[in-house]
Amino acid sequence: MKRVRKFNKNCESFKNFDDGIRRDATRRTYHYSFDDLVRFGNFEGYDDITKLDTDEIHDLLKEWIRTQKNKNLRFKTIKTKLNAAELFFGMNKKIIYNKLLHKMLPDSDEVPGGDVPFSTEDLSRLKQVAKKRRDIAIIDFLASTGVRPGCLSDPVLKLKHLADMPHDCKAIKVYDGSKEGYWAFLTPEASKSLDRYLKWRKFNGEELSDESVLFKNYENPHKKMDYLTADSVREMLTNMLKIAGIERKKSKNRYDKGIVIGFRKRFNGILKMNNEVNSNIAEKLMAHKKGLDGHYLKPTVEECFTEFRKAIPALTVDPTERQNLKIEKLEQEKTENKKLEDKISSLEKKVSDSEHNVQRFIEELVTNMDKDKTNHKQKIIYK
Numbered sequence: 001m002k003r004v005r006k007f008n009k010n011c012e013s014f015k016n017f018d019d020g021i022r023r024d025a026t027r028r029t030y031h032y033s034f035d036d037l038v039r040f041g042n043f044e045g046y047d048d049i050t051k052l053d054t055d056e057i058h059d060l061l062k063e064w065i066r067t068q069k070n071k072n073l074r075f076k077t078i079k080t081k082l083n084a085a086e087l088f089f090g091m092n093k094k095i096i097y098n099k100l101l102h103k104m105l106p107d108s109d110e111v112p113g114g115d116v117p118f119s120t121e122d123l124s125r126l127k128q129v130a131k132k133r134r135d136i137a138i139i140d141f142l143a144s145t146g147v148r149p150g151c152l153s154d155p156v157l158k159l160k161h162l163a164d165m166p167h168d169c170k171a172i173k174v175y176d177g178s179k180e181g182y183w184a185f186l187t188p189e190a191s192k193s194l195d196r197y198l199k200w201r202k203f204n205g206e207e208l209s210d211e212s213v214l215f216k217n218y219e220n221p222h223k224k225m226d227y228l229t230a231d232s233v234r235e236m237l238t239n240m241l242k243i244a245g246i247e248r249k250k251s252k253n254r255y256d257k258g259i260v261i262g263f264r265k266r267f268n269g270i271l272k273m274n275n276e277v278n279s280n281i282a283e284k285l286m287a288h289k290k291g292l293d294g295h296y297l298k299p300t301v302e303e304c305f306t307e308f309r310k311a312i313p314a315l316t317v318d319p320t321e322r323q324n325l326k327i328e329k330l331e332q333e334k335t336e337n338k339k340l341e342d343k344i345s346s347l348e349k350k351v352s353d354s355e356h357n358v359q360r361f362i363e364e365l366v367t368n369m370d371k372d373k374t375n376h377k378q379k380i381i382y383k
Helices: 012-019 024-040 054-070 075-091 098-103 120-129 133-145 188-203 230-244 261-272 279-285 291-296 301-309 319-382
Strands: 162-165 169-174 182-186
Touching (some): 012 024, 012 075, 054 075, 075 098, 120 261, 133 182, 133 261, 182 188, 182 301, 261 279
Antiparallel strands (some): 169 182
């Protein structure tokens, strides 16, 4: 395998570039993309590329874009790479012809990949081939929340972000400390899977605290991070999809069912197709910002959870769990019907008692009236 050339990241030009990146997920993507450009131009390091004048930079970027297009890369992929280059040159006070370069990008009207959601049957098959408690917990977590993959590590999800909710559910604070932060929820099924995974970690000697990561990286002890990254989850799910034999159709470099976006598409479809779920809160649960409601509507955790509960049966993956939910609902309805019947019986008894009391009152009134008449007649006779 050809060794990928690394570059010195302690130089000033790279530090300037890195200072302009806000999110860790963007940082990884931009670093990778710009390194590709440096290798493409056969430069020894980042500072060397800043020595080019405007025309030389433009010619380099033109050839780079043409090479990406010849590889049949999508518009979005090439644009992301170009965005990284634009940021690098901008942060190092180098002028480039942005508009001309963007004109070279391929058409953006192609049918997007990852547009097909996973079915509940797909996820059920995934769980059947999952060998580890953590992997099952991840599948149920993604199925229940529909979160973007970046939420796992930006910031890192920890136990302090977890909260118990009624009806055997849990809440998880995603993007905590950010203006994009919001509450997602775990179904009873996902909550049980997570509890089993956490109990397994405790059983194996781990001391859990609020600062413990939610999903631990124990597959590769040589990795610097002790938490699962989005890339690790994608790799894990890719392997399980192959083992489960779940069909995905490939178009160019993209599959119709995205590794993680397939979960999100399913979650979105279930919420949007449920007429009982408030559409504005459904957008909040998807971390979407649409129109004025996206900025001004601030529902409470309880209000969001109330809407989420309406979708729990459809979000649940395991057929047995779904059946249990149906039985629980029927028993609840039976209990409520019994309470209603008891209430009706009580009201009927009260009405019957009231009618009986009224009848007695009338009878007593008539009797008293008859007595009064008799007494009145006797008084007249005596007179």
